[in-house]
Amino acid sequence: MAADPRFFPQAGPQPLEAVLAASGAEVLGAPGERHFAGVAALAEAGPEQISFCDGPRHAAALAVTRAGAVLVPASLAARVPAGCLALVTRAPGLAYARLAALFHPPPPPNGRIHPSAVIGEGAVIGPGCEIGPYAVVGARAQLGEGCILGPHAVVGDAVELGPGCRIHAHASISHAICGAGVILHPGARVGQEGFGFLPTPEGHFVTMPQLGLVRLGDRVEIGANACVDRGSQGDTVLGPGTRLDNLVQVGHNVQTGRACVLVAQAGVSGSARLGDFVQIGGQAGVTGHLVVGDRARVGAQAGVMRDVPAGTDVLGSPAVPVKDAMRGFTIMKRLVEESRQSPEKRPEKGDE
């Protein structure tokens, strides 16, 4: 299905040269001058559109596609049907993402500050920024070139945004310093007070003032309604390229390396440290103060209660190496099957 032009304006048609330049693919044969109107899935693309096929499991769809061109790995080039151009690349999915962005580039900042926006004293707005209706920029905040603030976005006092940041509708950020190209999706919360307090002898709680910041590296993305608390002492730090999905929670003083991925509803408790390229599955949790090493992967719903060595995949709650978790599931399955078959072993009451 082609993208609905009411929602996704199209930058096209694009000549084959632009397609090759953006995708990094090479064309087989000598197709001459061609133009394309957009991208679409194999089954839906027409002669004006480009699609992709990244493996043999889609070869059947490839054989019957009506697409004008298909991004394929070299191993599939021979299976591109007649009349369809083979655009050969090592990473068809990646090349497709780049082509999709060629035809549907994210709307650039319009360079206008809506008259209803409130800009605090001493704030510095870089050239070419777009500031939407009812956005609020605090005193002394600094926005780099070409930032976009959506409607109702709130940027707190003294916050620094690097060039090309996008703060979508209803997102708020305070006590934070951001690199270039940081994106906060709608309703994301960055820089609010962390969850720190101490009990008095009388049973009251006294808040520990949270005196650190949030530092977001270049190209960090924070999902819709996700939360990143500022540090208590020292800072909460998300390394460059790190991406948080919706509704993720990051506690105070957490630190991640570069290009970590936290899937929806995952949570990382205070002062945990993640290395580079760590992946945390959906609804998984990491206990505070732990260390998760480089390229470790934490499965969905896992509960990490110990350090995870670099390169290790863990699963389960409490989380253990994936192979052990799988063994455990299989053992339980066998025990359940045995209890179902042998009446003397049948549990007397299934009461839990």
Place this chain on the structure above:
Amino acid sequence: MAADPRFFPQAGPQPLEAVLAASGAEVLGAPGERHFAGVAALAEAGPEQISFCDGPRHAAALAVTRAGAVLVPASLAARVPAGCLALVTRAPGLAYARLAALFHPPPPPNGRIHPSAVIGEGAVIGPGCEIGPYAVVGARAQLGEGCILGPHAVVGDAVELGPGCRIHAHASISHAICGAGVILHPGARVGQEGFGFLPTPEGHFVTMPQLGLVRLGDRVEIGANACVDRGSQGDTVLGPGTRLDNLVQVGHNVQTGRACVLVAQAGVSGSARLGDFVQIGGQAGVTGHLVVGDRARVGAQAGVMRDVPAGTDVLGSPAVPVKDAMRGFTIMKRLVEESRQSPEKRPEKGDE
């Protein structure tokens, strides 16, 4: 306890005929002309109020109620105390909900557009809409008759809302087409970019442009701070009557049938498909690309890692049929009891 009139204005008193018409119940005996002021629980209702009793477990409260009338199934009609009208219906709870709405109808749209609202170029606002302070309606958006936008609601460019939709305070919706009577509770996020990207050989991530929409069927409700991402290719679709509780996550390209129920903090990963009348318990998760059949029920905190056949109840992480999950819990309980009793079996270190 009667509803606090400062917060819940009352449409009453109502004559018995209106009560019978709204509830679909039949009155026993010939009560003559009566009026009622509202609804309340059995233990708190007075002679001006109507209550309900849906089963024998509340029969004790029924026996001593001071309510003026009680909705009951036929089987309990004889146990309604003297002086209290028996309103007989097959579904007393449902009838009570309808009566509560008779006395406390959701406030209708006031037909006013607050002067601070920002309406984009080419937007079409249906007759009788209410648009609250600081609401923002994008260019070319279309609102059906009698919609309500709360304070700070944001409706994106080209979004279509059917008649009678309600977008509560701080909710945002973009890239979406909605049927009639759709409700977004405060802070709900609909239509933002899904979580899709590909790694480059250098370890950067490139966003896959998310070029699909969200389609919400008639009467779909999205809970407070819940998130529904738009499709990547193709659309994210929630069938008519589907209800999401607070803080639920729905990934890109998820599709549900009609009248599905997703309880608070549940998550459904990208491209999963749910049939009709599927129920997902609180904090449960469904892995991407799976199929959950009609009327299947997923228990709280379950982790669905395989397709679930229609009509099946599953529980546990990984999720298995409920009976097997229960057996498993019982087996673990027995093993724990045994280890507690026999010292030679006692684990040496309780270290995990």
Place this chain on the structure above:
Amino acid sequence: MAADPRFFPQAGPQPLEAVLAASGAEVLGAPGERHFAGVAALAEAGPEQISFCDGPRHAAALAVTRAGAVLVPASLAARVPAGCLALVTRAPGLAYARLAALFHPPPPPNGRIHPSAVIGEGAVIGPGCEIGPYAVVGARAQLGEGCILGPHAVVGDAVELGPGCRIHAHASISHAICGAGVILHPGARVGQEGFGFLPTPEGHFVTMPQLGLVRLGDRVEIGANACVDRGSQGDTVLGPGTRLDNLVQVGHNVQTGRACVLVAQAGVSGSARLGDFVQIGGQAGVTGHLVVGDRARVGAQAGVMRDVPAGTDVLGSPAVPVKDAMRGFTIMKRLVEESRQSPEKRPEKGDE
């Protein structure tokens, strides 16, 4: 690391007497007149700063600190290095929190109502309140003395806030009555409709009107993007001092005692009752209608499916007493180890 003065204005320097008064500590020796500039961690504090050490595990850092003074328990007073004042107190962490607040008091309300704020008819704004840009206060709402509403905060019709409440950016509250010093962090949702509805014979859902309120006791705090639904009949009640972390869900008619703590992403289903000082770990869930007794503690990711007696610690899903949960984990670990070692016991397919 000292707090960044761009984000955390400092109220200082402070004389030793003020430090002693605020912290409740006693100074060893006769230091004469001294002044301090702020607080910092042991490893980072300089001669103008005060730090704390609450146990022997930090004694090494204590031995080499350059801090001008350190809060310590009496047992560590002798280990405070020469040139550094020993400030003796039974609870160094608590005393430190109070000192941090002495040097960095939360900014007081500025007493100004931003001209863009919308104040409903009949609303009563107490003396000294601060109301930020684009905040909306409903008709007949009442704000006590010295409340702060952040940018875009929305307070619904007839809502009552006691003195000193803070409603941060983008938070919304309706159908609620709050004590003194209540704090809603950014994006918190309080008072929206709970998740209650009944199926019709035709498979539609009919909403049960939610006619109760939310009552928040003194000093209750609701984390960023957390949700507290109003009661269905009767009220949702959070006892004085109760604190909810980010993204927590509290269903309709839940009641808690005083000083409960719900860690991030925890969920409590409708009508559950928590006693005083209950702690619910991150991502844990409590089934509806259950009772969790005073001082019970529910571990992270636990799934409470039965009442929890007072003073009991539970863990696991389904939750069991912590010792049993630990035993269970150890048993599973041993079973996995055995299956790894004995080939005849090896599971044939690790297929779950």
